[in-house]
Amino acid sequence: xxxxxxxxxxxxxxxxxxxxxxxxxxxxxxxxxxxxxxxxxxxxxxxxxxxxxxxxxxxxxxxxxxxxxxxxxxxxxxxxxxxxxxxxxxxxxxxxxxxxxxxxxxxxxxxxxxxxxxxxxxxxxxxxxxxxxxxxxxxxxxxxxxxxxxxxxxxxxxxxxxxxxxxxxxxxxxxxxxxxxxxxxxxxxxxxxxxxxxxxxxxxxxxxxxxxxxxxxxxxxxxxxxxxxxxxxxxxxxxxxxxxxxxxxxxxxxxxxxxxxxxxxxxxxxxxxxxxxxxxxxxxxxxxxxxxxxxxxxxxxxxxxxxxxxxx
Amino acid sequence: xxxxxxxxxxxxxxxxxxxxxxxxxxxxxxxxxxxxxxxxxxxxxxxxxxxxxxxxxxxxxxxxxxxxxxxxxxxxxxxxxxxxxxxxxxxxxxxxxxxxxxxxxxxxxxxxxxxxxxxxxxxxxxxxxxxxxxxxxxxxxxxxxxxxxxxxxxxxxxxxxxxxxxxxxxxxxxxxxxxxxxxxxxxxxxxxxxxxxxxxxxxxxxxxxxxxxxxxxxxxxxxxxxxxxxxxxxxxxxxxxxxxxxxxxxxxxxxxxxxxxxxxxxxxxxxxxxxxxxxxxxxxxxxxxxxxxxxxxxxxxxxxxxxxxxxxxxxxxxxxxxxxxxxxxxxxxxxxxxxxxxxxxxxxxxxxxxxxxxxxxxxxxxxxxxxxxxxxxxxxxxxxxxxxxxxxxxxxxxxxxxxxxxxxxxxxxxxxxx
Ligand SMILES: Nc1ncnc2c1ncn2[C@@H]1O[C@H](COP(=O)(O)OP(=O)(O)OP(=O)(O)O)[C@@H](O)[C@H]1O
Ligand SMILES: [Mg+2]
Numbered sequence: 001x002x003x004x005x006x007x008x009x010x011x012x013x014x015x016x017x018x019x020x021x022x023x024x025x026x027x028x029x030x031x032x033x034x035x036x037x038x039x040x041x042x043x044x045x046x047x048x049x050x051x052x053x054x055x056x057x058x059x060x061x062x063x064x065x066x067x068x069x070x071x072x073x074x075x076x077x078x079x080x081x082x083x084x085x086x087x088x089x090x091x092x093x094x095x096x097x098x099x100x101x102x103x104x105x106x107x108x109x110x111x112x113x114x115x116x117x118x119x120x121x122x123x124x125x126x127x128x129x130x131x132x133x134x135x136x137x138x139x140x141x142x143x144x145x146x147x148x149x150x151x152x153x154x155x156x157x158x159x160x161x162x163x164x165x166x167x168x169x170x171x172x173x174x175x176x177x178x179x180x181x182x183x184x185x186x187x188x189x190x191x192x193x194x195x196x197x198x199x200x201x202x203x204x205x206x207x208x209x210x211x212x213x214x215x216x217x218x219x220x221x222x223x224x225x226x227x228x229x230x231x232x233x234x235x236x237x238x239x240x241x242x243x244x245x246x247x248x249x250x251x252x253x254x255x256x257x258x259x260x261x262x263x264x265x266x267x268x269x270x271x272x273x274x275x276x277x278x279x280x281x282x283x284x285x286x287x288x289x290x291x292x293x294x295x296x297x298x299x300x301x302x303x304x305x306x307x308x309x310x311x312x
Numbered sequence: 313x314x315x316x317x318x319x320x321x322x323x324x325x326x327x328x329x330x331x332x333x334x335x336x337x338x339x340x341x342x343x344x345x346x347x348x349x350x351x352x353x354x355x356x357x358x359x360x361x362x363x364x365x366x367x368x369x370x371x372x373x374x375x376x377x378x379x380x381x382x383x384x385x386x387x388x389x390x391x392x393x394x395x396x397x398x399x400x401x402x403x404x405x406x407x408x409x410x411x412x413x414x415x416x417x418x419x420x421x422x423x424x425x426x427x428x429x430x431x432x433x434x435x436x437x438x439x440x441x442x443x444x445x446x447x448x449x450x451x452x453x454x455x456x457x458x459x460x461x462x463x464x465x466x467x468x469x470x471x472x473x474x475x476x477x478x479x480x481x482x483x484x485x486x487x488x489x490x491x492x493x494x495x496x497x498x499x500x501x502x503x504x505x506x507x508x509x510x511x512x513x514x515x516x517x518x519x520x521x522x523x524x525x526x527x528x529x530x531x532x533x534x535x536x537x538x539x540x541x542x543x544x545x546x547x548x549x550x551x552x553x554x555x556x557x558x559x560x561x562x563x564x565x566x567x568x569x570x571x572x573x574x575x576x577x578x579x580x581x582x583x584x585x586x587x588x589x590x591x592x593x594x595x596x597x598x599x600x601x602x603x604x605x606x607x608x609x610x611x612x613x614x615x616x617x618x619x620x621x622x623x624x625x626x627x628x629x630x631x632x633x634x635x636x637x638x639x640x641x642x643x644x645x646x647x648x649x650x651x652x653x654x655x656x657x658x659x660x661x662x663x664x665x666x667x668x669x670x671x672x673x674x675x676x677x678x679x680x681x682x683x684x685x686x687x688x689x690x691x692x693x694x695x696x697x698x699x700x701x702x703x704x705x706x707x708x709x710x711x712x713x714x715x716x717x718x719x720x721x722x723x724x725x726x727x728x729x730x
Contacts, residue, residue, distance in 0.1 A: 052568065073570040077570045083561055083564065083565060085561050087562050089323060091323050092322055092326060096319070101569075104316070
């Protein structure tokens, strides 16, 4: 199956600055592919090249097998682009904004009206559709900004940090819409610098910094690259030596800190797995009141890969 | 193409202030200049308005220009302005004038900074209007002022510099015109609009046939010549909208669609022409309703002239914008060129009254070809054939410049910063 998006060795050089330094990846139909990276990583520059706004210094972009360099109009027809900065006509209503974008893609009459109504409902702006957008809250504008990229029902949707600067509730709304889009069989490229978003949303993701992909894969695969295992914390009426002995009997389970009534253990990556480790402890006759399992997160991975925090 | 034009028309409709200014400007100019140049007998309808002006911003360049404009011989019989100090209010109480205009301290700076400012007008109670202090912060005027300073926006500051530097002589003229416009937009409105209403009612009472063949005479002529200038400003605004769309990220968004850049620009042109025709239609209708204009023998020729002139106006403005280094420069350059063409081409002073030396330059302005054509069609009963030359010049220039402008603007707007 041809991937919906295939990016090969993409470079962009601005003067002395290499903003994108050899990025390659591909995204399959219905996937949400994440681009996770800090400010200035090259996310927007990459998106601009993928949607034909910026000519790459080097490299190739194929959308459903079509090259953006050879057939820009053909590719642009397949794309929905949602820019990082909200760009809407403030004096027009949400409906007029959507009608305008639909009109550009050749929708008209009843088909346009129905599509616009559907979208307004989907992004939850149907009750405010006639109001000038300048009256909208930040979150509402963001939703409209998103909807405007979807009017023509594109195959591939490029979302550049669509939730930046809005409250958690509004963010959830947008994430739900994105999930819905993917569930409808559309493909999404999603850039963000929020880890939680990337983890929650993306089927696969690339961690990028300084214009390069540092790691790529599913969330689980990426975590696996951490090398460490899960952190297991148990509490109960046991004595420290009892837990230490029980843990010692399970291969691949390393005690980190054990005191009376409480223990922290790491289940190694190549070890028995969390459930086997736990059953090993149960078999030793221990009983616990409380068990927590903490997965390593992408923050740790990012720190690991780049030596710095994801957020400034 | 149509969705683009529709979108721009809707945007203009939702934010009509700037367009209203374009419409108001020729009407106000006609009233002011029409009365200066004699008014074609209609002068009797306007008793002179005696106003007092208290300038609390004596160091402000705009305030001074405004005072000069009010007190200049040009304002002539129609407005008799007298500069006063703080005795103005007591003079008003004695009924010495129709109104007292108080220009507040810091007025010029506020306009330059696009900050809100309020001109106070004290009305004369004995003139039949309730005694009250009218604060010119009423919604309409506030909009005018706001739009006026926004319209002239950054340019005002530039013009101030030009004036202060006293390097380029025409610049002083430009400054005065800027002030005139500011005046129209702000102080003038309150005493100019009531007479407007007055004309309409006075006309109803007039017996049939009186002086009807000459129409409004000078009023109609001034309306026509200033409308031509207003249409150039419509083009500046409309074509300049490309910069606004660039700044707001809308252009970038449009470039990410399959639409070619050339179409986006062509649509902006068409929108500008359509809006120009609308403004022209509104002004023509108003002129007809006020009796300033008569329906011409060849209305088709008038409409066609309007069409080709609007096209040429967009072309010239767009070429300037295409050649300018940046947005600011584009704004100033197009503004200066529009002003220059208007001054030389008969939009500010009737062609017949221009000195001979300047008269020769008029041929190089779009205003001249339009005004010459319109005056033949509107006032001399000329037909399509009589103005064929004007039509050809304007259409030819319009097409040529549009093609050139399109190429320049495509080059300019194709590239977007990521
Ligand atoms: N037109 C340009 N000219 C020069 N440098 C540019 C240009 N556009 C982007 N850059 C630089 O390229 C680098 C990548 O920028 P980009 O906007 O792609 O980052 P980003 O990952 O989208 O960041 P953010 O999270 O802040 O949006 C930055 O260092 C930026 O300054
Ligand atoms: Mg970005």
